[in-house]
Amino acid sequence: MQLSPFYKIKNRYYHLMNYRIYFKNHKNKILAVSFSALANILFFAFAIYDIVLTAPNIDISGIWNYLLYAVTYLIILIANIRNDNFAYQGILMFIFFMVFDQIYTLLIDSPGLFSSFVSGDLTVICLSIFLFLFLLAQAIIGVLLYLNIAKYSRGLIDNFKKVRLLGILYSISLFIGLAFYMSLLLLGLEINPFSVFLLFMTPISEVLMSVAICFTLERLRRI
Numbered sequence: 001m002q003l004s005p006f007y008k009i010k011n012r013y014y015h016l017m018n019y020r021i022y023f024k025n026h027k028n029k030i031l032a033v034s035f036s037a038l039a040n041i042l043f044f045a046f047a048i049y050d051i052v053l054t055a056p057n058i059d060i061s062g063i064w065n066y067l068l069y070a071v072t073y074l075i076i077l078i079a080n081i082r083n084d085n086f087a088y089q090g091i092l093m094f095i096f097f098m099v100f101d102q103i104y105t106l107l108i109d110s111p112g113l114f115s116s117f118v119s120g121d122l123t124v125i126c127l128s129i130f131l132f133l134f135l136l137a138q139a140i141i142g143v144l145l146y147l148n149i150a151k152y153s154r155g156l157i158d159n160f161k162k163v164r165l166l167g168i169l170y171s172i173s174l175f176i177g178l179a180f181y182m183s184l185l186l187l188g189l190e191i192n193p194f195s196v197f198l199l200f201m202t203p204i205s206e207v208l209m210s211v212a213i214c215f216t217l218e219r220l221r222r223i
Helices: 005-053 059-081 087-108 110-119 122-153 162-184 194-201 201-220
Strands: none
Touching: 005 059, 005 201, 059 087, 059 201, 087 122, 087 201, 122 162, 162 194, 162 201, 194 201
16 A cells, blocks of 8 residues: 555654654763764774874883773763763763873973964964963863862762853863964964874864763753
8 A cells, every 4th residue: 555645744754753852852862972972983093093103113101091091982982872870980080181181281391382482473472372371271170170070970069050061161171272272283384184184183082072071961960
């Protein structure tokens, strides 16, 4: 028996409405899984590329760093897929490692940033100042976010709005900081788009993971 065109349209509309309802009810999980999956793809793609490329002169500390982040990325992704609270552990690990790297950069690489003043190039000077300020902001917001998530996950505080705001601010600060870093590094250079993408795969994955964390926190929110 051949179905009428009207029935087919009605059936498609019914399925579309079901998809919309499903997305509405599970949007935080869907977006958390999507962004964390993208972050994992970029991170592991670059990690494998970097390890293979530097295999003759492999750096053990570099591999250890990759392993720590790999575990963190996978915990967040798998916990989101499984829809469980273990995602908190991955989130806290990610923020801890990120804040550690940001503080390390501020302490070790700051002299290099401020050496740009010698160049006399106003654009380079401004970009360096903004990059330093956003690194500082990332470290401060990251510490506050870590402390609040740790307390919230243990039920010591109930103020989710503060956790949400800090998560969003941290993600925004990573994105803007990456923009200044890219501008400073690529200033005056002619590099093909693929090389640029390859160069910033890890920072982009960190920004994507920070967005995934925002949706993960929404998923884990206590009503």
